Amino acid sequence: MTRRRIADAAAIAVAVVTVFPIYWMVLSALKPTGEIRSADPRPWTLHPTLEHFSSALGVSGFGRYFLNSAVVALTVVALSALISFLAAVALTRYRFRTRTTLLVLFLVAQMVPVEALSIPLFFQIRDLGRTVPGVGLNTLGSLVLVQLAFSLPFAIWMLRGFVAAVPQEIEEAATLDGAGRFTILWRILFPLVAPGLAATGVFSFITAWNDFLFARTFIISTTENQTLPAALLVFFKPDENDWGGIMAASTLMTIPVLVFFVFVRHRLVSGLGGAVKD
Amino acid sequence: MTVSATIRRQRLTPLWLLLPALAVLVPMFAYPLYQLGLLSLFEYGQPQVSGGEPARFVGVGNFRALFDDPTFWTVLGQTVVFAAGCVVVTLAVGAALAVLLTRIGPLARAVLSFAALTAWAAPAMTGSVVWAFLFDSNLGLVNEVLGLGGYNWFYDRSVAFALVGAVVVWHSFPFVMITLYAGIQAVPTSVREAAALDGASALTTFRRIIAPILRPLIIIVVIQSIIWDFKVFTQIYVMTGCGGIAGQNLVLNVYAYQKAFASSQYGLGSAIGIVMTVILLVVTLLYLRALRRTGEAL
Numbered sequence: 114m115t116r117r118r119i120a121d122a123a124a125i126a127v128a129v130v131t132v133f134p135i136y137w138m139v140l141s142a143l144k145p146t147g148e149i150r151s152a153d154p155r156p157w158t159l160h161p162t163l164e165h166f167s168s169a170l171g172v173s174g175f176g177r178y179f180l181n182s183a184v185v186a187l188t189v190v191a192l193s194a195l196i197s198f199l200a201a202v203a204l205t206r207y208r209f210r211t212r213t214t215l216l217v218l219f220l221v222a223q224m225v226p227v228e229a230l231s232i233p234l235f236f237q238i239r240d241l242g243r244t245v246p247g248v249g250l251n252t253l254g255s256l257v258l259v260q261l262a263f264s265l266p267f268a269i270w271m272l273r274g275f276v277a278a279v280p281q282e283i284e285e286a287a288t289l290d291g292a293g294r295f296t297i298l299w300r301i302l303f304p305l306v307a308p309g310l311a312a313t314g315v316f317s318f319i320t321a322w323n324d325f326l327f328a329r330t331f332i333i334s335t336t337e338n339q340t341l342p343a344a345l346l347v348f349f350k351p352d353e354n355d356w357g358g359i360m361a362a363s364t365l366m367t368i369p370v371l372v373f374f375v376f377v378r379h380r381l382v383s384g385l386g387g388a389v390k391d
Numbered sequence: 392m393t394v395s396a397t398i399r400r401q402r403l404t405p406l407w408l409l410l411p412a413l414a415v416l417v418p419m420f421a422y423p424l425y426q427l428g429l430l431s432l433f434e435y436g437q438p439q440v441s442g443g444e445p446a447r448f449v450g451v452g453n454f455r456a457l458f459d460d461p462t463f464w465t466v467l468g469q470t471v472v473f474a475a476g477c478v479v480v481t482l483a484v485g486a487a488l489a490v491l492l493t494r495i496g497p498l499a500r501a502v503l504s505f506a507a508l509t510a511w512a513a514p515a516m517t518g519s520v521v522w523a524f525l526f527d528s529n530l531g532l533v534n535e536v537l538g539l540g541g542y543n544w545f546y547d548r549s550v551a552f553a554l555v556g557a558v559v560v561w562h563s564f565p566f567v568m569i570t571l572y573a574g575i576q577a578v579p580t581s582v583r584e585a586a587a588l589d590g591a592s593a594l595t596t597f598r599r600i601i602a603p604i605l606r607p608l609i610i611i612v613v614i615q616s617i618i619w620d621f622k623v624f625t626q627i628y629v630m631t632g633c634g635g636i637a638g639q640n641l642v643l644n645v646y647a648y649q650k651a652f653a654s655s656q657y658g659l660g661s662a663i664g665i666v667m668t669v670i671l672l673v674v675t676l677l678y679l680r681a682l683r684r685t686g687e688a689l
Contacts, residue, residue, distance in 0.1 A: 117495070117496065120491060120494045120495045120499075121495045121496050121499040123491065124491055124495045124499040124500070124502070125499055125502055125503070127491075127503060127506070128499075128502045128503045128505070128506035128507075129506070131503075131506040131509070131510050131561065132505075132506040132509050134510075134513075134518070134521045134522060134525060134561070135509045135510070135513060137524075137525060137532065138517070138521045138524075141524065149530065153535065154530075154532050154535055195411070196411040196415065197412065199408040199409070199411055199412070200408060200409050202408055203406075203409045204405075204409075206405075207404060207405040209402070212405075215409070217679070220675075220678075220679065221672070222416070222420060223618075224618055224671045224672065224674065224675040225420075225424060225668060225671070226622050226644065226664065226671055228624050228647070228648065228664075229427060229644070229647055229661070229663070229667055229668060230420075230423045230424065230427060230664070231648065231652075232427060232430060232647070232651045232652075232657055232660050232664060233424075233426035233427045233430055233661070234419075234423045235652075236440075236657075237418075237422070237423060237426065258415070258419055259419060261415055261419070262415050262420045263420075265412055265415060265416060266416070266420075269412065294404070319514075322514060323514040323516065325515065325516050325624075325625045325628075325629075326624055326625070326648070330652065341516075342514060342515075342516035342625070345516055345520065346629065349520055349629070354524075354527075356524055356527075356530060359520055359524070360520075360524065363516075363517040363520055363521060366514055366516065366517050367513050367514065370513070370514060371508075371509060371512045371513075373512075374511070375508070378508065
């Protein structure tokens, strides 16, 4: 019994250390500026204020950046779910000659350092913008395209397991009942792999929501099209940091991912199990 | 003839199902990768970008310039040591906590899982600025508590790397912990109970009983961590202010970015990208072999 107690205490100690930076972030966002600048920082505040949030959202325009991030991330999640679902069905339900090659390529694609691709992609996006409006430099469309491409290989690889887990007999029975291929795909298979879509959705969302490098590379002159991570750096100056504002903006940036995580937590774990297939 | 056989005979179906994916991946992934290789063989700088001069083919010239530059070798060495350190610590912490999760009560387990989830969910950018605030030389909590005055954690190369490494570990141990915990749960309870009855310690149980069963899963987690930690960008870039004082905290990723976008040597930056790609591809081959061993059918 004591051994269990010690283990419990150790786990809670680790949990406290792990969660502390997040706690400190939220706390500092709520502290009045005077307390942040105080030489004796306290782990609580008696005068919580929303001044940093309102200045971040109002003066610094984080509301706009928040919206940009949300638009990019949610578009990527929706498109990625749709496209990876179709590809996963093709790769699990059909046998064709290039199937294995494609699977290996999707796996290898996950290992490519996409950061290095920022160099050719910069020129490609710039040139694309000259012919196709809405996807060139300084557009949110360019971020959607890039993040979609980077999230697809993993999403396809992960969803495959979920599609394979659906018994083929269900589709065969539906065919016998006269259901067309379109009906089978969208009315039967799609709802059945919903847990898998939730798990892959989390990963696509995080990839797109966290992206700092591409936002910094592509959005160069039109600052109103900036997303949160890149916008945050603008306010992060080595000499005179407005820590309260930065912590408020960081809190705003963390909340959506955390909410997303908590909601799909169990599906995420089962999704990981499905992806690694021990 | 069964119904599914009829479906399978419709040969064009998989093609149109794959078409949307290929329509995104070929122009946004495969083609840029080819372009990266091409760029690495050219002298491509500011005059070429503005169209003043044509791109000059230099063959392996960029690579030769790179290999002749002592900075490159320093950065390569730093990248390997930093990534290796992050991988080892992440796995040790993740594995230890996965075992701990199996030995604690439901309340403590829920608390630890939730804490890990918050660290996992925090964007790299958020983690970087929050930790930078905690370790800020003037207003940081750590210096206040430890009474270190105005000590600058980012001044010394190894201290700065260690601190950035701590943030990387903080972000990535939850993945290892939760994946391994899911794996341990799949090990039959009777095996674990028998070990506990024999009075085996957590470490012994893990090393002697759980690790061999989870070997394939552990290999995958290891290689996944290598790939992630080798590609760290945001934490280094943000916390050390683009690579530290006089670039002492550079890793390959940030180095390539600096060469390309800060000094307009796009060809040279691409060559660094190619070196990274080759290194990670070697790791990928190991990953594929590990997957093969788990019996995953491709």
